[in-house]
Amino acid sequence: MTWGEGTRAVRAGLPEARAYEPTLPGPVFAAHYHLPGEPTGPYTYGRDENPTWTHLERAIGELEVPGRTDVETVVFASGMAAISSVLFSQLKTGDAVVLPADGYQALALVREQLAAYGIEVRTAPTGGDAQLSVLGGARLLWIETPSNPGLDVCDVRRLVAAAREEGALVAVDNTLATPLGQRPLELGADFSVASGTKGLTGHGDILLGHVACRDASLAGSVRRWRKIAGAIPGPMEAWLAHRSLATLQLRVDRQCATALALAEALAARDDVSGLRYPGLPGGPSHKVAAGQMRRFGSVVSFVLPDRARAERFLEALRLVDDATSFGGVRSTAERRGRWGGDAVPEGFVRFSVGAEDAEDLVADVLRALDEVR
Ligand SMILES: Cc1ncc(COP(=O)(O)O)c(C=O)c1O
Numbered sequence: 624m625t626w627g628e629g630t631r632a633v634r635a636g637l638p639e640a641r642a643y644e645p646t647l648p649g650p651v652f653a654a655h656y657h658l659p660g661e662p663t664g665p666y667t668y669g670r671d672e673n674p675t676w677t678h679l680e681r682a683i684g685e686l687e688v689p690g691r692t693d694v695e696t697v698v699f700a701s702g703m704a705a706i707s708s709v710l711f712s713q714l715k716t717g718d719a720v721v722l723p724a725d726g727y728q729a730l731a732l733v734r735e736q737l738a739a740y741g742i743e744v745r746t747a748p749t750g751g752d753a754q755l756s757v758l759g760g761a762r763l764l765w766i767e768t769p770s771n772p773g774l775d776v777c778d779v780r781r782l783v784a785a786a787r788e789e790g791a792l793v794a795v796d797n798t799l800a801t802p803l804g805q806r807p808l809e810l811g812a813d814f815s816v817a818s819g820t821k822g823l824t825g826h827g828d829i830l831l832g833h834v835a836c837r838d839a840s841l842a843g844s845v846r847r848w849r850k851i852a853g854a855i856p857g858p859m860e861a862w863l864a865h866r867s868l869a870t871l872q873l874r875v876d877r878q879c880a881t882a883l884a885l886a887e888a889l890a891a892r893d894d895v896s897g898l899r900y901p902g903l904p905g906g907p908s909h910k911v912a913a914g915q916m917r918r919f920g921s922v923v924s925f926v927l928p929d930r931a932r933a934e935r936f937l938e939a940l941r942l943v944d945d946a947t948s949f950g951g952v953r954s955t956a957e958r959r960g961r962w963g964g965d966a967v968p969e970g971f972v973r974f975s976v977g978a979e980d981a982e983d984l985v986a987d988v989l990r991a992l993d994e995v996r
Contacts, residue, residue, distance in 0.1 A: 702818020
């Protein structure tokens, strides 16, 4: 039987029902396990494996590629730990890697570190599939689509096909879309990587990351890196994340519908420019996004005339916290330029749509814009 996405989200990763056991077993807090004789697992030491991770990893895997049992997922302490696990387990001195020029800010730090290890780092923008132009001879292509914070989109299938010709592995940072919005492994990628800190867990209260792959040896190398670096999630965080997955479809559907309503309302204003939402028909990334995304995410970005206007706008909002990150049930927004790491105008606002009523949220935004005009 094929279940719908909501049903799968609700049941993802649950163990077989056993009398008098909870549906979702509670977090297992253990640094070590009873281990008589030879150390042949599955649970030996707390940095290697934990039953709470196992349930969560199964759950995420079921969402990453529905109906397949050959997906292996590895959870991490944060999205950056997940990203680092792929890059640093796959690349060695003398290799070339292609990164997006406009990806998540901390990629710039990763880039410096890779270069320090003698790895050639090439960058190109996400939009227009520009990474194709620097792919020659690369060992790994790193894609982030939609990109954060510019919300550009690239054609994953096309990039994967080109990477295959070069013999390059492909990793997709799927943080913004979540597995309900986009399935990188089905689009041909070798690694689907995400920060679970955002929409996947969706409450703005934990940090988490994961890597999913179909190839067991790639999964093994990522798992090995987790053991070496010790970048492991706490059992409580893993359990909270699993609990949150049950509402993933509810949250994401609501957030995406409201994000589109907000984008449509913003499109009608003359004090807003540079509006981006991949789900907005007629928008610059909509066509490519519609070919590979099932939902378009909770983030809308736009530009107000200058820094002062953006700051006053953020202050005037009542339902939206001035905070970084995205994907949570409470709307947040920030003037992205305050961090200094993104090539964005001073008045650029990254807006993360929460689970408030769409009418309330859109009204709050329009009122705040009017007030600071
Ligand atoms: C696209 C993207 N990837 C990765 C990360 C890093 O995730 P974390 O903060 O969980 O380490 C972020 C964080 O904002 C992000 O936006």
